[in-house]
Amino acid sequence: MELKQEKDEKELCVSLHVEENESKTKHDIVPPCGIDIQRYSTLTKLLRVTALVLKFIRKLKNVKDDAKYLTCDDLRQAENLWIVYVQRNIYNKDYKNIQKKKPSGLQRQLGLVIDNNGLLRCTGRLGNSCLSEGARQPILLPHKEKFTELVIQRAHKECMHYGISHALSRTRQTYWITRGRSAVKAALNKCNVCRRYDGGPYKMPVMAPLPSSRVQKSSAFSRTGLDYLGPLNIKTSNGNRKVWICLFSCMTTRAIHLEVIQDLSTEEFLMCLQRFISQRNTPIEIVSDNAAQFKLASKVINHIWKNVVQSNEVMSYVASKGIRWNFIVELAPGIL
Structure with missing residues (x-):
């Protein structure tokens, strides 16, 4: 019963967020809890702050919450809210076409479907494989978004700062980023650790000629x-x-x-x-x-x-x- 109640609360939170943003234009869609994503440099900080705000809102509404600390479910819920926000902000038209069962170019190209959490996922020929859900049906993300950049940077750190191919392969285990290689390359160019180790030494000054x-x-x-x-x-x-x-x-x-x-x-x-x-x-x-x-x-x-x-x-x-x-x-x- 508790698991069912918790699942209903998550679905209600996502559905309320979707219904709130559906009636607004692209520039009027409000991010989750009104948080400015530009103020955060890592995805972990963003998700933890969002989860804490949601936990505080549940406390104000007297919703039963026995956990004193953040759990993986809280972080997953916060991540889903941000994914829904990004997808509705960019692919709102495609989302409505899928609901109305109207075909579109992006839908036919990527096989877009809407899962139980309201997320746009890409389908392919690996639906019956033993891979994880993210690998079989990756979540669609646009390439020019701050949230996508934070996702790429997290995958880059998990790969121990390897190159573009490793970071792209790691992100595709969960997400499908449009123009993925160029998006990963742009995100990795901002990595200070890679700049320090891959930038090479400082250029030596021109040496003066030897004395006579x-x-x-x-x-x-x-x-x-x-x-x-x-x-x-x-x-x-x-x-x-x-x-x-x-x-x-x-x-x-x-x-x-x-x-x-x-x-x-x-x-x-x-x-x-x-x-x-x-x-x-x-x-x-x-x-x-x-x-x-x-x-x-x-x-x-x-x-x-x-x-x-x-x-x-x-x-x-x-x-x-x-x-x-x-x-x-x-x-x-x-x-x-």
Whole structure:
């Protein structure tokens, strides 16, 4: 008796909704409970809100309802109301022709029938199969409707964000959407998850041309890059200690030269540079970062070559083979 009463209530609710909308034009048909579907981004939220409103209406009418929470029947009833609203809004003329038993082009093409809940269903040659009712007689939905888009997005999420064919196949287990492939493609283009993973990486900016020191012919280490590496822990007779590696890199051939540094003092670096020059010849240009010891070393080197060495031969050699020191551009404070 309770099941029969519940079924009669659902049929009465659907029939009242249909009768209310039949006398109105396409633009005057009121959605279920006056809910604005454009405010909802998922079908689950829309159906739950609709079911809660219907539950509240039944409570105001003193209709017996023992369930304290929403049930699957409540959500199914809310979904049927929205399907009826969408179908009457788009296919109201076809619905009336079916009731009057007048043939129409859409009816002949899709084999439209009206089920017990007032829904338009498409029939075919699978009526005697063991498939579900939605697969044997799918519910007709128009392609350019917000409700249809929410249905497609739900099927897309259930398919773990696979492509158009998977989402279309999932929706056709229950619904038949006109122009289904184009409707599914339009809905999937709005999926933010798929945009993030399928959009590809950001386009890299155009790289600047290499400097002339990297592409012009020159002897090895005539233009050198300079940097420190470390510290490294080593074992000595006096115990463990830290050392650093000074790395000289040829900007033309990419050859490297390594020198061990005992500490980060300027004097130690000057001795390292002298050892490098004695083996690899005097470089024309040195490029380094803005480390404090390198800046100080540049000033000391200039002082050594110009003021300490008194020999005219040495001074003429340094003047003709002078070292040009360039520092990598240093950002002003507060930029980073």
